[in-house]
Amino acid sequence: MFSKILIANRGEIACRVAATARRMGIKTVAVYSEADANAKHVAVCDEAVLIGPAPAKESYLRADKIIAVALATGAQAIHPGYGFLSENSEFADACAKAGLVFIGPPASAIRAMGSKSAAKSLMEKAGVPLVPGYHGDNQDADFLQNEADRIGYPVLLKASAGGGGKGMRVIEKSADFKDALASCKREAINSFGDDKVLAEKYLQRPRHIEIQVFADTKGNCVYLFERDCSVQRRHQKVLEEAPAPGMTAARRAAMGEAAVAAAKAVGYVGAGTVEFIANQDGSFYFMEMNTRLQVEHPVTEMITGTDLVEWQLRVAAGQPLPKSQAELSINGHSIEARVYAENPEKGFLPSIGTLQHNHTPTAVNFKLGGGVNAPASCRIDSGVREGDSISPFYDPMIAKLIVWGKDRTEALANMAQALAQYQIVGLSSNIAFLQRLIASPAFATADLDTGLIERNQDVLFPAVVPASLPVLALATVALLQAEQSGASDPWQSSHGWRMNSILQRSFKLEEEHGMHEVIVSYLADGWEIGVNGMSAKASLTHRSGNPAHHFNLKLGDQTVTGTVVRNAEMVHVFSQGQHTQLHYADPMAHAGEAESEGGRLTAPMPGKIVAVLVSKGQEVKKGDALLIMEAMKMEHTIAAPHDGVVDEVLYAIADQVAEGAPLLSFKQD
Incomplete structure (x- = not known):
């Protein structure tokens, strides 16, 4: 070793x-x-x-x-x-x-499977079923468009050397083909140094199921069962689980044996994943082989009691596989959620910033290689800590949250509990979205396909609900306590005592839904808190923690608990598994200037301009693409928010721009 x-x-x-x-x-x-x-x-x-x-x-x-x-x-x-x-x-x-x-595997195996088109040709010769498509070397735009027309729309364009959803586009009609091809090739060359693409028939409501394979230098090769990775946004995985819901023993064996055959065909050694696209009727097609360990490998470890990194090290050192196929079995169910620094409500745009507050759920019983009799009910794999920054240079993943249960129902319950305990302040995260996703009827009932998120927009992106009285009370009491702490001078004390009168104060807390004016009346043993026509007597029964404060309040007839984190002018309230962000409108602050009519479109994050689609004086319609940025390894299109005329383009192709930088200005019609 x-x-x-x-x-x-x-x-x-x-x-x-x-x-x-x-x-x-x-x-x-x-x-x-x-x-x-x-x-x-x-x-x-x-x-x-x-x-x-x-x-x-x-x-x-x-x-x-x-x-x-x-x-x-x-x-x-x-x-x-x-x-x-x-x-x-x-x-x-x-x-x-x-x-x-x-x-990792031999270079020859990487080369054989590294090109999606070459790998599909190899699998075709081996008799593995393939999705109809074009996987050849001819990259002429007109030729590729003719091939797409022959295959029939919708068509999926995919970078031949790609992965992670980069260099991938779904095209609905022939008229959109060449623009999508150009964008796909730009992203492919920037991500992989190779702009070659392949075209395939885009299947309706497919599932993404992958098989974990492992081979050693002694000629042994096994499969460690399957993972369902169907839940995706922008062709990138969000939730993964093992085993795949609804998988029959016969189908599992067929897919596993096909994956092992694929690995043996290229003389594979080490950890690899053979990915299949599967129809709802159970038929499946080879998609690609990833010649490495996958991001979602922990769910396989959880149900098999293995440490796949240990397997990698032992195989690379020339040792045989630790287990044979007969010694491998499935124990329970595991789900992984990828916690990203991103804003789901804004098209999943990545978010950069500092993790000012990073409270994670408690990992229970997790021990690498602990055996199938001691799986973890909750595991967290993360590369960041509180105080670390998420930069624009790399993937915006904060952590992988992995849970285990004796069955899928228990695993879902454990995931819901873990997400309810997860608290992040300092940048946007997808935690609330993940909570809605695992609770959605489609995911809860395992009605899975790669379009699940798009099909359930109403459930996953509901209308904003205004903050409740308990949440506003927690925020207000936190502000009151912050004022009082450390006030040694009696003239600076804000405990509210007045001779022959009751002090009343107003706190303005703003959220996306609107402004809330909270009226606080000071009482001898607490406060009367009123907002939006409701009021209740409040008293603080417990407080702990610094700088994140945990409060227990007696509010009317109920007990309210929560954590409140202050970050500059933002007050973050975590209560009953929900995160509410409130802007504290300081009465001493002056209101800022209103935005001018028309205006300037700004960069949502740091990045590089890769395409300018308009020029000065050009008329645009609402929704028209104006320019394209590349950031976080992905392309982002800046579109016109309303009809107007481009007044000035402020950047050129290849220019680097900072977050918030004005990109172009225009006059509104």
Whole structure:
């Protein structure tokens, strides 16, 4: 076994690999960019070496630098994690040439499966069913459009070297083909350095089911059952679970055997995932093979009692697989939710900022390699801590929240409880969206397909409900307590005592729904709190914590509990599993200037301009695409909010822009 390995990655997967290595007595070397100097993965490894500036192309994608660091630090092997260089055959070859073990499959297997079109040709020869499509080398736009017309719409365009939903577009009609092709190719070249695409028939209501395979150098290959990854937004997974709901034993065996056959066909070694697209009737088609560990591997670990990173290390060191197919079995049900820094209500735009408050649910009984008799009911894999920043340079994932239950019903209940305990302040997150998603009738009843989110917009994006009296009372009492704490001068005290009168104060708390004016009347043993025609007597029964304050209030006839976090002018209230954000309108502050008519469209996040679609003086209609930005490895289209005329375009293609920067101005009709 290795005594030292280098982890050529960052974030939660680097931390995950380091945890197993430490348990096995293996020392670890971290590499990091300038943006990650204070990152968690740097802290949890035994050594850490700076390899370049923040952009991945200058740091985490620099194979030469990473190999040089491995040699200089005495590492014997390199674990690539996922993303970055994990599926780069040239990197695997370079490791071997330098005398380093690449903890992954042979370069030949990566090459065979790395091109989606080549892999489909290989699977076609092996008799694996394929979705109708074009997987060839001809990339002429007119030719590809003719192929799409032949296949029949809707058609899915997909980057041949891609993954993670990048370089992927669904096209509904022929007239939209060439614009979508150009956008797809731009994103593909920026993400993978290869703009080759393939075209496939886009199946209606398909499920995304993948099989975890593992092979060693002794000729053994097993499948560790399946994961259902159907719930996606923008072709990126949001929820994953194992086993797949409704999977029959016969279908599981058929898909598992097909996946093993695919792995053996390319001489596979290590961890891999064979992905299938499945119809509701049970028929399935080969989609692609990911020649690496998957983001969602924890749900497989939870139901099989295995540590897949340990398996990777043992296989890479030349040892046989720890278990045979007959020794593998399914125990219970596991669900993983990806907690992202993003705003679901704004098209899932990534959010950047600092995790001012990061309260996670308690992980219970989690032990890597703990065996099927001791699964965790809650597990958290994360690469960030409270006080860390989510930068614009990398994926905006905060954590993976994984739960286990003896069946799917119990796993769902555990996930609901865990999400209710999760608190994030400092940037937008998808936690509330995840709560609605797992509670939605479609997901709860396992009516799954890749369009679940799009089909359930009304349920998943309901109308905003105004803050309740208990929530407003918690926020107001928190503000009152903040005023009173530390006031040693009696003339500065705000406890509200008055001779022969009752003090009344007004607090203005604003949310998306509107402004709430909370009237507080000071009483001898508490307050009378009134808002929106309702009022109740309130008294504080318990307070703890700093800077996040936990309150117990007696409010009328009910007891109200919650956590309140103040972040500048924002007051965040976490109560009964819900997060309410309120802006405290300081009465001493002056109102800002109203926005001018027409206005300037601003950048929703830092990024680069990749396409300018309008020019000065051009008339535009509401919804027209004006320009396209690339940020967080994804393209984002800036559209006209109303009819008007472009007054000025402020940036050109390839310009870098900061969050909030005006992009163009126009005059409203």
